[in-house]
Amino acid sequence: MEQEIKLFTREELKSRNTREDAILIIHNGVYDVTKFLEEHPGGEEVLLERAGQDGTDPFEDVSHSSDARSLMQQYKIGELVEADRTQNKTAFPQQWSNDTPRELGNAWSSWVVPLALALAATLLYRYLFA
Known part of the structure; x- marks a missing residue:
């Protein structure tokens, strides 16, 4: 038998904002x-x-890990009623994972910039102390 999902309105949740009752x-x-x-x-x-x-x-701004997203499921107590739901197209869906491979452009920049800085520091050191 399926467990029924408890539905909430935004109005009834807005007062649940204390240390003793945080939703x-x-x-x-x-x-x-x-x-x-x-x-x-x-x-x-x-x-x-x-x-x-x-x-x-x-x-989503904090980019929670897939482990954090899994952990939060144990704290789920229900969902918003249909009338109060938002269609947030800018946020990642819950199934999103920051464990996905990076794009090639990001992989290059993650090591090229430090390498260029190290090369510049080496050349500056040799010039100043030669």
Whole structure:
């Protein structure tokens, strides 16, 4: 038998923003992060700052790992009602993973810039102390 998903409105969640009752909305899912506040690597303040509200954009801005995305599933208590859902096309979907291979352009720049700086420092050192 399938478990029924509990639905919430934004209005009923907006007052759930305290240390004793902290709720976040991320990608239209509703998460009770009260027990996670002290464990959050970024500190409880960042969670409490968005408690009772939609935290999708800040969540994606930090680029949480696939492990963090898996961990958050244990805190999910429901979803937003259809009328309150957002279609955030700029955020990555929940299945996104920062463990995906980088594009070739990014791979080049990740070692070319430090190499160029090291070469410039070497030449400057030889010029000044020759």
